[in-house]
Amino acid sequence: MASFARFVLTASLLIAPAAHAAARPTAKLVRCGAEECLLVRGARSAADATITINDRVVPASGGRNWKARISLANVKSLASPFARTLSVAVVDSAGRVEQREPVRLPVGLLGYNTELAALVVRAR
Secondary structure, eight states, rough: OHHHHHHHHHHHHHHHHHHHHTTTEEEEEEEETTEEEEEEEEEEEEEEEEEEETEEEEOOEEEEEEEEEEEOOOOOHOOOOOOOEEEEEETTTTEEEEEEEEEEEOOTTTSOOOOSSSOOOOOH
16 A cells, blocks of 8 residues: 555656646736736746747746736737737747647727717616
8 A cells, every 4th residue: 555655646746747837827907006917827847938928028027937917008019909818828948839828818808998878777
């Protein structure tokens, strides 16, 4: 039984770094002073890896767990109107793409506001 426990422990230690590197990036809307920003977080295998969003390099802080705060004006310049996802990639120091994942944007982030003259709500 002890050999089985040792095997399980060894296997979990070998699998853990791969699972950590395969963590999908996420995006959410946050406050950045007076304006709002998009906070994109993810994981990379090395702290010197570069983060790109839609094939443009973005400044990211942190080591293996990174995060990037991007103003909404910059998000609009990175993405097409009405986009629902961004392509986030981790590029190693040799220029090879380690990971490329689509990241879902908050609903309606890149849509346009419509001014309503009236809104009618009826209860049934």
